[in-house]
Amino acid sequence: MFLNEKVLVVPTKHITNVVYSEGFLKIDLDLISELMEKYGKYIPREKAEFDESYRQIIPYVVLKDHDNYYLFKRTKKQGEKRLHEKYTLGVGGHVNLKDTHKEGIWKSFKEGMRREVKEEVEIYIKNIEYLGIINDLSTPVSRVHLGIAYLADVKFFGLNEPNKFKVEKLPLVALKKFEEKMEGWSRLVLKEL
Template sequence: MDEMVLVVEDSDVDALLKGYGFIKIPLEEIKDLVEKRGFFVRRGKAEQDESLRQLIPYVVIKNKDGLYLMVRRLKAQTESRLHGFYSLGIGGHINDTDEGESPWLKFLSGMEREVNEEVDIETYDWPKYVGTIRENTTDVNKVHLGIVFTITTNIKGIKEKEKFTWELINSYDIMKRYEELESWSRLAFEAVEELKD
């Protein structure tokens, strides 16, 4: 946990976002927050310091038939507090070594890196922004801020097979496993489903 990860002060998040759960806010306001208030600290500190929020791109991927990519986190996956849960979101921490001259450019290149590291997919259009997730329900949630995007592309599989199992699944079957989804995935699923209306 010695990597340097992108964070913002929780007080700055409080000033921008009202309430908890899934919050729809213009992307420009998120960009402004990251660009002006983002900085890097050691991940070990960030995981324990509830005055900070680690910025996490959370990308929901669907195939051309509308099926969702769902993964299950195995014990080899870094975040032990989420082992065994199903997830609809691909993403992770943004590092100071990610490309870009500013925190926001590093966020964008880090999001692209995370998707390409974890999933074997064909070329895709730039991810579509959906909204943000802020929760305080678990120790993990208290120190992370999810920024949700969605991609539609052809999905070939998962690259990190030692960390995840995967499947393509429709909305109906996701609802049958709803209680087994990590909390961010529940919120992201509901938000992405609303985009279809």
């Protein structure tokens, strides 16, 4: 199903020492990077997707252009069936073994974030800032993932995978009208924008 893909994970038992509750959390990024450096490892994705003793570490980058935000609708041609037809504010995805950096897991995470964003959208990033942690335990999908959320002010040139996503550029007030149709992570992040 995942073609021998290996993804970055941290054992859940170590995450709960730092990520103390559910929802969107403002946790110091240094604590998260230390957690990844100490306990991060790569395991087969087919195991990670269904084993709640691990959390896949996912970069989740919200894109904006001044006061307007990019809202993406996942199509049925996008890989994760559990997220088809849902709206998302973020781009990003799994950090893979191919993202490995000689300077450690944290650099590997950043490489994976760059690669994932480039795969999905063509943008120029003017500024990027860390927002917080997304710890959603409400669904089987979210229980095996931990989001590291960022907000990037960008110049947007287009989708690199137009068959997998549709995109709209909207002011914050208009985004709120889509809240009920958004995936869980987007609903959590929306409250922080």
